[in-house]
Amino acid sequence: MIEKIIRNLLEEWGYREIKVPILGEPSLWKENNIVKIIDGKGRIFALRPEITSLVIQNISYNKIPVRVYYMGPIFSLEDGIVKENFQIGWELINSQDEWRDIEGLSIIFNILSKLNIEEFIVEINTTEIWENIWKNFEEEKIDKLRKYLIKRDYVSLIDEISREKRRVIEDIKSLIFYPKVEIRNLELKFEIEKLYDLKRKLEKIGIDKNKIMISPLLFRPFNYYNGLIFQVYLKELKTPLGGGGSYIQYNKKGEKIFGIGFAFIEEKLTSVLSDLNNDIKIFIGDKERYLEYYETLAEERRKGNKAVFIPYSENLNIAELKGEVKFLE
Amino acid sequence: MNLKIAIPTGRLLEEGLNFLRNFDRGLPEPSQVSRRLIFRGDKFEILLVKPLDIPTYVEERITDLGIVGRDIIEEKMNRVAILKRLNFGKCKMVIASYPHWELSKNETIYVSTKYPNVTEKYLKEIWKGVNFKIVKLNGSIELAPLVKISSCIVDLVETGNTLRENNLVIKEVLFESSAYLIANEVSFVWKKSEILEFLDQIEYLEERYDKGNNL
Numbered sequence: 001m002i003e004k005i006i007r008n009l010l011e012e013w014g015y016r017e018i019k020v021p022i023l024g025e026p027s028l029w030k031e032n033n034i035v036k037i038i039d040g041k042g043r044i045f046a047l048r049p050e051i052t053s054l055v056i057q058n059i060s061y062n063k064i065p066v067r068v069y070y071m072g073p074i075f076s077l078e079d080g081i082v083k084e085n086f087q088i089g090w091e092l093i094n095s096q097d098e099w100r101d102i103e104g105l106s107i108i109f110n111i112l113s114k115l116n117i118e119e120f121i122v123e124i125n126t127t128e129i130w131e132n133i134w135k136n137f138e139e140e141k142i143d144k145l146r147k148y149l150i151k152r153d154y155v156s157l158i159d160e161i162s163r164e165k166r167r168v169i170e171d172i173k174s175l176i177f178y179p180k181v182e183i184r185n186l187e188l189k190f191e192i193e194k195l196y197d198l199k200r201k202l203e204k205i206g207i208d209k210n211k212i213m214i215s216p217l218l219f220r221p222f223n224y225y226n227g228l229i230f231q232v233y234l235k236e237l238k239t240p241l242g243g244g245g246s247y248i249q250y251n252k253k254g255e256k257i258f259g260i261g262f263a264f265i266e267e268k269l270t271s272v273l274s275d276l277n278n279d280i281k282i283f284i285g286d287k288e289r290y291l292e293y294y295e296t297l298a299e300e301r302r303k304g305n306k307a308v309f310i311p312y313s314e315n316l317n318i319a320e321l322k323g324e325v326k327f328l329e
Numbered sequence: 330m331n332l333k334i335a336i337p338t339g340r341l342l343e344e345g346l347n348f349l350r351n352f353d354r355g356l357p358e359p360s361q362v363s364r365r366l367i368f369r370g371d372k373f374e375i376l377l378v379k380p381l382d383i384p385t386y387v388e389e390r391i392t393d394l395g396i397v398g399r400d401i402i403e404e405k406m407n408r409v410a411i412l413k414r415l416n417f418g419k420c421k422m423v424i425a426s427y428p429h430w431e432l433s434k435n436e437t438i439y440v441s442t443k444y445p446n447v448t449e450k451y452l453k454e455i456w457k458g459v460n461f462k463i464v465k466l467n468g469s470i471e472l473a474p475l476v477k478i479s480s481c482i483v484d485l486v487e488t489g490n491t492l493r494e495n496n497l498v499i500k501e502v503l504f505e506s507s508a509y510l511i512a513n514e515v516s517f518v519w520k521k522s523e524i525l526e527f528l529d530q531i532e533y534l535e536e537r538y539d540k541g542n543n544l
Contacts, residue, residue, distance in 0.1 A: 121518055152410040152514060176412075180525040213518065233518045238390035239408070240515065 002269055003071055005114050006088060013107060015067040015090055020054040022073065028053050033077040047075035051087050052263055057252045059093055059259075065100070066093035066259075071266075089244070089263030096246060096258055101228045102201060104244070104260035108232060109207050115273060119235035121211055124198070125218035127225050127245075128191045129175065136168045150221045175216045183216070192216060198228070224249050228260070236272045280306040282321050285328030287311035293328050330372040330523045333392040337380035337401075340487070341508055344417040345396045348508075349373060352530055384409055384511065393516035394524070399506035400485050404444045409511045413528060416535060418508035422447060424501045425492050426474060426481035434459055441466050441473030442483040451503045452483075471495040 007017070026036060026046040035047040048054055051070050059066060069090035076083050090107065094100045105122065112120055130149070134142045141160075148157040154176050161169055167185075174183045183189050195214045203209045220229045220243060229245030242264025249257050281300055285293050293309060300307035308323075310316070318325060336345040343359040350356050355371035362368070366377045378386050383397040384407035395409070400422055402411060422444070432438065438461040442448045445465045452461055466473060470484045471491050485506065486492060486499065510531070517524055 123518055152408075155411050155414050155509065177525055177528065180522070180529060213521070215518070233515050235519060238388070238513065238515055 002115065002266060002273065003088065006111055007069070007071075009111055009114055010067075010069045010090055010107070013067065013103075015069045018055055018058065018068040018070050019072075020048075020051060020058055020070065022048055024048050024054055028057070031076070035075045035077055035082050047082075049076050050074055050263065052089055052091070052261055053249075055089075055091060056249045056257055056259070059091075059251055059257055060253070060255065061093050061257055067091075068093075074265075086266040087263055088266050089242075089261060091259050091261035093257060093259040096227055098198070098201070100260055101198065101246060102205070104228075104246075104262065105202060105230065106205060106207060108230075108262055109202075109211070112232075115269070117234060117272070120241070121213050121233045122230055123213045123215040123218050123233065124195055124228065124230045125215055126191050126195060126228055127220075128227075129188060129216045130219055132185075132187050132191070133168065133171060133175075136165060146219075149219045178216050179214075188216065220245055222247075230262075232262075232264070234268075234272055237268060239268070241268050280308055280323035282308055282310055282323045282325045283328050284310050284312050284316070284318075284325060289328075296328065330526060331374075332372065332394055332520065332523055332527065333374045333376065335376045335378045335383045335386040335392040335395040335397075337383055337397055338377050339380055341380065341396065341398065341418045342377070345508065346375070348396070348415065348417060349375070351534055352527065381405065387511050387513050390513045390515060393513055393520055394527075395511045396508050397511060398485070399504065399509055400444060400447065402509060402511065403447045403450070403504070406446060408514065410514050410517050411509055412512050412517075412524075413510040413531060415508040415510060415531070416538070418506070420485050420487040420506050421499075422451075422483065422503040422506055423486050423499045424452075424481055424483055424503065425471075425486070425497045425499050427496060428498050430480055430500070432456065432459060436460075437462055438481065439464055439479035440481055440483055441470055441479040443467060443470060444483060444485075447503070448483040455501070455503075471497060 023045040026034060026044055029046060029049050031049050034049050037045050037047065039045065051072055051074060055068060055070055059068070067090070071088045072086070073084050074087045092100055092104055108122060134145070137145065145157060145160060148160060158169055158172060161172070171185045171188060174181045174185070175188070183192060192214060199209060199212050199214065202212060218229060218231060224247045225245045226248045227246030229243070231243035232241040234241050242262060244260070244262035246260045251257050283293060283297055290309065297307040297309055310321070334349065336342065336349070346356065346359045346362065350358070353370035353372040355369070356373065356375065357368060362377070368375050376386065376392055380397060380401050383395040384402060384405040386392050387395040387409045388407040396415065398418055438459060440448055440452065440461055441464045443466060445463050448463050452459070464473065464479050470482045473479045473482055474497060475495060481500065482497070483503065489499070492498065512524060
């Protein structure tokens, strides 16, 4: 049901589905928890840990915006066990532009609204904020600091910076404590102001300003992000629903691809959307009389309704059924 | 402020609760807690949790925040935001052994510890080229060299008394530990203003403490 709603909405916006292989070159991904398989000729393949990279590999851009979406299984190793999830995402390929970022973000708001999800926050930031901080350090140090930021270990992040760089420490502290603490660094302030400008424009197209949080602390763990980045948090979830942003990547022909995208794991949404199937009519009856009931259910389906049969048993917990329950005579 | 906080049973309980009472006088004193595992103050709801489980409670968003030692954060490696080092629960994670023991690259070194992940991570870094095996124990780590389970241990040391009483000495300090404030990453968005307000109050308290005021 979630897939159907998202598919319909994305197609209304002109996005088309792209299907990419489940197997890929292991070098495409840097993750440590990749599931690898060896074929009969000793060649090693990776079971895709995410789909976006494969999509970008297969995209060509000819100065006309390309809009694609994808849905499919992804794989990872967790404590030595292969885990399968279902990823849904979409990409808008076009050079960096404000309209492109507004479309990228507004699709998220539209989809969550279509799914009747009211309580969510979209955290937004720009990669320029941390690029500005990294300017103060050598490459090796930046790697270390990035790791702390990805781990959200803000204490070690500050500890790692020598006391002589007091001004940088103050800047980082202002990012951690924002908006409680004022950001004094003018370049950082300028970037934040650009985010406020984007927020105002999103408001103009009807997006609830309370659902957009400017968060200069937000950091996405991939180097290809360039510009706007974002992460979505639902009130009921214990981890972010998903994230994305503006990026520069290369396709398999070596061409530069500019785009904005968002991806999430479907299972996270299904855990909070238990009532999506409420429009199903559930017919409960004696399993021995299934043929007698057959026409009743067929009639419902001809009327355009969804109808399912569930055999009656003493252990059947009616309260667990999602939909309109009817007992067959 | 309406924050759920997990604090550890054991050595950090008293200091952790007294620390939180600086901000919420509605919380009971440690002596009044007895066997209650959940209690409320005026601002905070407190869950008393085994130290090793605190990062899990926070990651699973059963609580918004947790107070826990750095040793546990490093060992458990949960996905939580590490917000603040607190001024109590100070101790050290150390390698300890007999005074005459020396590291040898020609033999397999057995290391006993309650912290296998921390041990693996730090020894790989500082014992390059040394072949070592970790023996995971759940307590009385100082006993391991005495009964020859291992030649050295990695453990948390507060005063060093237990080491001394068992004729062990510190060979190397891996890191200094103390209590830390950790947060669930979704709570850090949904309850951002409350959490930042709390952090602000902690900073204010620390400043006053640094200026010599008795709090």
